[in-house]
Amino acid sequence: MFTRHYCVWPEHVPRQLSVPETSLFENLANSARRFPDKTAIVYYDTELSYRELLAEVEALAGYLQHAGVQRGERVLLYMQNSPQFVIGYYAILRADAVVVPVNPMNRTEELEHYLIDTGARVSLCAQELVPTLEPLLVAPGRLERLVVTAYAEYLRKPTDLPLPAELDEPFRAPSLSGAIGWRDALEAGHLPGPHRSMPVDLCVLPYSSGTTGAPKGCVHTHRTVMAAVIQRSLWAQTFSDQVVLATLPFFHVTGMQGGLNGPVYTGSTMVIMTRWNREVAGELMQRYRVNIWINIATMAIDYLSAPDADRFDTSSLTYVGGGGAAMPEAVEARLRRLAGLPYIEGYGMSETIGATHANPLHLPKPQCLGVPVCGVDSRIVDPDTLTELGPNEVGEIITHTPSLFEGYWGRPEETAEVFVERDGKRFFRTGDLAYHDEQGYFFMVDRIKRMINASGFKVWPCEVEGLMYRHPAIRECCVIAKPDARRGETVKACIVLNDGQQVAEADIVQWARQEMATYKAPTCVEFMSSLPRSSTGKVLWRKLQEWERERELATTAG
Structure with missing residues (x-):
């Protein structure tokens, strides 16, 4: 027990x-x-x-x-x-x-x-x-x-x-x-x-x-x-x-x-x-x-x-x-x-x-x-x-x-x-992947099937999302994998900004590199008006992932 x-x-x-x-x-x-x-x-x-x-x-x-x-x-x-x-x-x-x-x-x-x-x-x-x-x-x-x-x-x-x-x-x-x-x-x-x-x-x-x-x-x-x-x-x-x-x-x-x-x-x-x-x-x-x-x-x-x-x-x-x-x-x-x-x-x-x-x-x-x-x-x-x-x-x-x-x-x-x-x-x-601390509190890392493999490094999107929320302009964030010819996969952040905020993709990427290990930091950002959600309000990260893969296939085919 x-x-x-x-x-x-x-x-x-x-x-x-x-x-x-x-x-x-x-x-x-x-x-x-x-x-x-x-x-x-x-x-x-x-x-x-x-x-x-x-x-x-x-x-x-x-x-x-x-x-x-x-x-x-x-x-x-x-x-x-x-x-x-x-x-x-x-x-x-x-x-x-x-x-x-x-x-x-x-x-x-x-x-x-x-x-x-x-x-x-x-x-x-x-x-x-x-x-x-x-x-x-x-x-x-x-x-x-x-x-x-x-x-x-x-x-x-x-x-x-x-x-x-x-x-x-x-x-x-x-x-x-x-x-x-x-x-x-x-x-x-x-x-x-x-x-x-x-x-x-x-x-x-x-x-x-x-x-x-x-x-x-x-x-x-x-x-x-x-x-x-x-x-x-x-x-x-x-x-x-x-x-x-x-x-x-x-x-x-x-x-x-x-x-x-x-x-x-x-x-x-x-x-x-x-x-x-x-x-x-x-x-x-x-x-x-x-x-x-x-x-x-x-x-x-x-x-x-x-x-x-x-x-x-x-x-x-x-x-x-x-x-x-x-x-x-x-x-x-x-x-x-x-x-x-x-x-x-x-x-x-x-x-x-x-x-x-x-x-x-x-x-x-x-x-x-x-x-x-x-x-x-x-x-x-x-x-x-x-x-x-x-x-x-x-x-x-x-x-x-x-x-x-x-x-x-x-x-x-x-x-x-x-x-x-x-x-x-x-x-x-x-x-679900998690750990517990010395006092028995459990902390989520991610779903087993959601892990991003960036140059052999394991990246858990939930961890990166938690770090991204430290940026004052970010209202919502969902992290997905983006295919990458060199790394296999790289980290992408889909972001909804707070009302009235304007910030460049390069600024977010640079900020992220200062806040977390390089292999975890998003290498690209997509600004969105809203994130897709289920009827219970959960962010549908799989849908974002599917859109990304479809876009990559279309680009490759073109």
Whole structure:
């Protein structure tokens, strides 16, 4: 057991984890019994109580069972953050079925993979996404039933907040065969049978993009999802009277656990945003006295880079944190000035349905993944020999946690490849390169497959990016490999400048050579208006890398 971090362990947090022997749905039932009239959801000024939330979950679960959804059957949840996502998520669980959260940016061909892979027959879908699903509804052996909603159905009072375009669409009754409107499904009057899900039953099937091949479903039971919920609650010291700003997509495990399942477990209030807008986020934090904001670093960077970010009263905040990328020191300093808080970085993945590492609230370190949280045993090993390494030696993170997935859905060979046995426990091979210091804090180096080989020297893009952020003109930076006839590969920096800044490529290159070893320093710079991002806000470095290789091929061919 890795225990080096016990020297900085939070005083009031248990080191091991006791996971309740109940299903995830029962968290909602318990919160509705304890706090029936408390606001569960705030959606652009419309409020929904826990009593109302549970009633709509029960009604939709009854319809799903009436529509033939069986225990253990997979159901697609295909929509953006909204009250309907929360209701749909817990209705699927109440019906003893399995949630398959789908990225709303996915198109028909990608959805077809989910359908074939999971065997799903039913989907809960947002109205603007129906055209994407329609070809799969009429194809033989595909979807049979669609429950359709418009986000505007839950705007039940006027608001002065700027709304995303999707909320301007009024509900239109679906004309497709097999499709039914959301309210029609809820008002059909079907009662669900007894809830039978056990901790060992399949609960949610998030898909991991991985590094190669088609996305793979991560098999999570009620117990593994519950374990991650409890870990987060204990570590962040959450309780019922808190208000949580939910800006990360619920289909993504960080948003799902931090913005949805966590608040439901404690009986807290979720302030939900369908689309990220830093002005709206600031107003919501001020208006509803938000205490907790879990995000990814790029989202926090965007908010904190606003020249007038200090015009919103964020004094109610007690916790701001997330992951996805290291938080630049200069940006974290802005957060400290604005809210008097450090940025609490963490680390997790779809395979662990939440964070396995997080910084202690009382002693965080910058650009750091944190330490293993309750019940987690993580090691650094040589990726080739699996020999365990000591402090400050770079190797692969392997981790054992109560929230660890059972394996990849329908892929026994790929499952076997990512697990190793050690000390009688099953460890997951993360594919992430890192090291830990003498106190047991883990620091990311990079993905194993992202390393740049410059004249035989290993260059980790994440390390270079962290150094580049020291330049006062740089707002965002992504480092990729550029083919080089002499070095094999050289380092290229794709940069977004701060507003009003002008600087020459040569000046950036010269500055970088003074700040880091020559083999690490970018030899070329491309200025961009923005970096490509995933729906969760992560910078798509692979896309930048692909563009670079395509450009190089075109140049060579010419």
